[in-house]
Each structure stands twice: as structure tokens, then as C-alpha cells.
Amino acid sequence: MAEVIGLGYVIVEARDLGAWRAFACDLLGLEPAVETPGRLLLRMDSKAYRVDIRHSDTDGVAVLGWEVRGPRELEEIAARLESDGYSVKRADEDAARARQVSGLVEFDDPTGQRLELFWGLTESKERFVSPTGARFVTGAGGMGHVFQFTADGAAQGRLYQELLGFRLSDFIDFGPGLSGTFLHANERHHSFAFASFPGLSGVGHLMFEVDELDLVGRAWDKVQDGAAPVAATFGKHTNDEMLSFYVKTPSGFQVEYGYGGKLVDDTNWAPVRYSATSYWGHRRTDPDEPDV
Numbered sequence: 001m002a003e004v005i006g007l008g009y010v011i012v013e014a015r016d017l018g019a020w021r022a023f024a025c026d027l028l029g030l031e032p033a034v035e036t037p038g039r040l041l042l043r044m045d046s047k048a049y050r051v052d053i054r055h056s057d058t059d060g061v062a063v064l065g066w067e068v069r070g071p072r073e074l075e076e077i078a079a080r081l082e083s084d085g086y087s088v089k090r091a092d093e094d095a096a097r098a099r100q101v102s103g104l105v106e107f108d109d110p111t112g113q114r115l116e117l118f119w120g121l122t123e124s125k126e127r128f129v130s131p132t133g134a135r136f137v138t139g140a141g142g143m144g145h146v147f148q149f150t151a152d153g154a155a156q157g158r159l160y161q162e163l164l165g166f167r168l169s170d171f172i173d174f175g176p177g178l179s180g181t182f183l184h185a186n187e188r189h190h191s192f193a194f195a196s197f198p199g200l201s202g203v204g205h206l207m208f209e210v211d212e213l214d215l216v217g218r219a220w221d222k223v224q225d226g227a228a229p230v231a232a233t234f235g236k237h238t239n240d241e242m243l244s245f246y247v248k249t250p251s252g253f254q255v256e257y258g259y260g261g262k263l264v265d266d267t268n269w270a271p272v273r274y275s276a277t278s279y280w281g282h283r284r285t286d287p288d289e290p291d292v
């Protein structure tokens with residue numbers, strides 16, 4: 001069965017590109033590849049870009065770009081989505097070229113979040129050079145993970161597991177009657193996770209992983225000095241064992257920045273249930289926010 005193999009790119013709409021440049025480049029260490037008054041394309045590895053920030057009068061994650069292996073897989077998944085009732089738009093060559101991919105389809109998830117499936121994201125001939133010396137964990141694991149709130153967990157689970165081919169990693173119970181579902185599409189512990197929480201919908205956070213604890217520590221120092229508002233303090237997650245902190249982006253959603261995420265081996269993986277999100281730390285600065 002054709003399936004998604006990882007998170008490939010993210011498109012963000014933002015009111016304040018200048019704030020995003022400082023946040024993404026000076027704090028996280030992403031490299032500005034293209035900068036115009038209306039656009040900020042950010043690299044984190046050999047790919048032409050991974051984060052595409054567009055100036056807008058709204059703020060938020062406009063598109064999640066999920067990678068598949070090739071054109072046959074793209075069409076197989078598109079047909080599967082359509083037979084399940086999703087309205088799928090097959091992008092023309094111009095639209096694919098604008099994304100710097102070889103093939104592209106678009107549809108909306110049950111929350112209304114725009115998703116794209118693509119294959120063949122362009123490699124840059126230029127070496128990736130991080131402003132902070134960061135090396136990001138990408139490759140076979142994709143560019144990171146997404147955590148999303150949804151009112152309809154069953155529909156979201158069906159989309160990602162039955163139609164897009166994600167596999168269950170585990171669950172975390174984070175409150176009375178509340179649990180998060182963590183799914184993997186590759187060796188990364190999760191590329192997508194979701195939870196239902198009263199009043200919340202949409203992307204809660206994006207995760208970027210670096211290959212050295214000191215990079216996270218130095219970024220945490222910058223956050224202490226005011227580089228970005230803290231959403232959750234430095235801590236260690238139970239399920240993926242990530243050492244990370246959470247900050248608010250200039251667009252309101254959060255970024256988790258961390259090191260040391262556990263890898264999944266499907267040949268011996270057995271999903272479990274955790275009773276807490278973190279072993280220590282990850283103290284939420286907003287007491288009304290869910291601890292996940």
C-alpha cells in the first residue's frame with residue numbers, strides 16, 4: 001500500500017516577516033534561502049526549502065506538505081482519498097513548479113487544514129549553512145513533526161492511518177478523558193500527532209530536531225533572554241524521549257525545539273500507553289493550555 005513517508009515542507013502565513021526571520025534564523029538556526037518583502041523561504045538541510053513563510057493579513061499554518069515516494073504512489077493515495085469522500089485537486093505543472101516539487105495534489109483534512117501530498121522536492125546545489133551552526137535531523141525521518149488539535153479524533157485517525165498509511169506509535173493520557181495519538185511514517189517516533197481538547201483546533205506545534213544537545217541549550221539561553229515567549233519549559237518527553245522546549249512563533253502557534261528523539265523500528269514496535277507527557281520539565285506557562 002502506498003503511504004506517506006514523512007513531513008516534507010510547511011507553508012506559513014504571517015503578518016510579521018521580520019519577526020519570523022529573527023525567530024527562525026537567529027533562534028532556531030534555519031537558513032534564509034530567499035527573502036523578498038512578501039516571502040521568506042527557509043532551509044534546514046540539502047533541500048531547496050523546508051519552511052515557506054508568506055506575508056499575509058492572517059497568521060497560521062497554511063499547508064502541511066507530506067512526502068510520498070513517486071507519481072504512482074501519489075495517484076494511488078489520491079484515488080484512495082477520493083473513494084473515501086475527500087475532494088482532491090491534482091495540481092498542474094505550474095503549481096508543482098511553484099512548490100519546487102515534481103508532483104502535487106491538495107485536499108483539506110477534517111478540520112479544514114490544507115494538506116498537500118508531493119513527491120520529488122528539489123535539492124539545492126548550495127550547501128546548507130545554518131546561522132547558528134545547527135544541524136537538523138531530517139533525511140529518512142522527514143523535516144520534523146506536527147501536533148494538531150481536532151474535534152473529531154476518529155476522522156483524523158482514519159485519514160492518517162487508513163488512507164495516508166501512518167502507523168500507531170503510542171498514546172499519552174494527558175488529562176481526565178483526554179489522550180493524544182502519536183503516529184509514525186518513518187523511523188522518527190512520530191511525524192504526526194493529534195488530540196481533542198475543548199475549544200482547540202488546528203496545528204498546535206511544529207517540531208524541529210537538531211543533532212546536538214548544546215544547540216538546544218544555547219537556544220534555550222536565548223529564549224531566557226527574551227528571543228521568544230516560552231510556551232513550555234525545557235523538559236523530556238515520555239514517549240519519544242525528546243529533550244526539548246516550546247516557544248510561541250510570531251504567528252501564534254508553537255515550535256518545539258529539541259534533541260535526542262527516539263527512533264521506531266517497525267519490525268519490533270509495540271504501541272503502549274503513557275500516563276504523562278513528560279518525565280520532567282515542559283511546564284506550561286499558560287495554565288489553561290493542555291499538557292501535551
Ligand SMILES: [Fe+2]
Nearest residue numbers: 145147207256
Ligand atoms: Fe512535539
